[in-house]
Structures are given as structure tokens and as C-alpha cells.
Amino acid sequence: MVPEGESSVLLRLKIAHCYRLLHREEESLGLYEQVADLNMPFWSGVARENMEQIIFDRELRAQSTENR
Numbered sequence: 001m002v003p004e005g006e007s008s009v010l011l012r013l014k015i016a017h018c019y020r021l022l023h024r025e026e027e028s029l030g031l032y033e034q035v036a037d038l039n040m041p042f043w044s045g046v047a048r049e050n051m052e053q054i055i056f057d058r059e060l061r062a063q064s065t066e067n068r
Contacts, residue, residue: 006043009035009040009043012031013031013035013046013047015031016028016029016032016035016047017050019031020050020054025058028054029051029054032050032054034047035047036048
């Protein structure tokens with residue numbers, strides 16, 4: 001159970017970051033999407049930036065694999 005409000009947002013962001021460090025990108029993206037959909041300007045922006053970074057990293061890895 002996750003409490004509502006800003007503490008919920010911070011908890012979701014921290015868990016998403018942990019998933020990212022564990023290379024579990026799908027779980028991480030799912031949590032970032034939840035935060036982005038909350039329509040809280042600052043925290044939604046933080047979540048979107050992290051999502052963009054994950055997608056950018058994926059594309060970069062794909063390009064480096066293709067260029068080998």
C-alpha cells in the first residue's frame with residue numbers, strides 16, 4: 001500500500017530508480033509513467049526526464065551493438 005500525495009510520488013520515484021539500477025527497465029518505466037500521469041508539474045517532469053533517459057540509453061546501446 002502506497003500513501004497518497006507527495007510522499008507517494010517520492011516513494012515511486014525512488015523505487016523506479018532502484019529498478020533502473022537493477023537493469024529492470026520495464027518496471028522502472030512503469031513507475032515513472034505512473035508519476036508522469038499524476039499531473040503534478042514538477043514531479044511529472046522529473047519522471048518524464050527519467051523516462052526519456054532510459055529510452056535514449058536503449059537507443060544508444062542498440063546503435064553501439066549495430067556498429068560492432
